[in-house]
Amino acid sequence: MSCSMLGIINATSEFDTFQTLTAERSLASLPFAGRYRLIDFMLSNMVNSGITNVAIFTGQEIRSLMDHLGSGKQWDLDRKRDGLFLFSPDGNSSNEIFGSFAHLARNMTYFLRSKQQYVVIANCYTMGVIDFCKILDRHLDTRADITEVVHNGRSIQTYILSKDLLLSLFEQYKNQGYYSILDVVHDTRHKFQINRYDWTGYIAIIDSLNRYYQNSLDILQPSVWKQVFSKNDPIFTKVKDEPPTRYKKGAKVTNSMIANGCIIEGEVENSIIFRAVKIGKGSIVRNSIIMQKCRIEENCVLDGVILDKDVTIGDEIQLKGTTESPYVVKKGTVQRGVNQS
Structure with missing residues (x-):
């Protein structure tokens, strides 16, 4: 199944509340649920939605993340056409806000070469199962310019829009004062139609040490486990050969x-x-x-x-x-x- 979408994961987010857990690794590569990393969930959601072209925009601490992702083989993204792409910060752009339009636009060639018509932009710290094909269908039915995914009324900072619109935002972001997709969604002056899609499945936002701890232990509840780890939508991760416990x-x-x-x-x-x-x-x-x-x-x-x-x-x-x-x-x-x- 293919939904003609390009996947973008913003793996630049950092929160001070994680104490030493993110001192030597990015939040995207934070271990979770015994054998996974946080980025595994959003990356697997994209793959399970038929997305074969995924770009991950990283921050400075990337060694652990690169070691985990490798060539993308575990997610079936080590392919000749499309695949997994990592874009790290430019050492000469110390004042750039990574994950911003400036960060994305600096890699314009990647977007111009991609054949997909639509783009899903997501963060690296949302844990749960999301079917992006369903959201794209709603996006097309409502003829929205941008569809924002929410859960229980709260934005999970995940968006679907056409690639053409994203490219046009790259061109005008300085003049319009838009430095990220978040700025566009929150601005009431433009004429873009922005719709919300309320995803009803289990979602956890891991944006603090307390949420990391609580949501990790929530996984032990059978009702939560069954929603997150289903046979139909597996969560892929780097495989290591270990003997049984x-x-x-x-x-x-x-x-x-x-x-x-x-x-x-x-x-x-x-x-x-x-x-x-x-x-x-x-x-x-x-x-x-x-x-x-x-x-x-x-x-x-x-x-x-x-x-x-x-x-x-x-x-x-x-x-x-x-x-x-x-x-x-x-x-x-x-x-x-x-x-x-």
């Missing part, structure tokens, strides 16, 4: 998501455990997010905690956060001998 004698797991390659000797409750994590004997992990290759040694208690990748927690350590303020441990930290809350 080993549950040793005394291990106890309830209402949790455990990725491959882990060794579980302690107790895990209401938590998300990424790949290759070791949880030692007598340790208890509750209401927590433990990222890849973390090591939790014996007789620890972690409650309301987010461990970034490659963290080591020594014997008998207790770490406690709250639902409103989870306790975050920086990537690569080795913590021994001091309890925190």
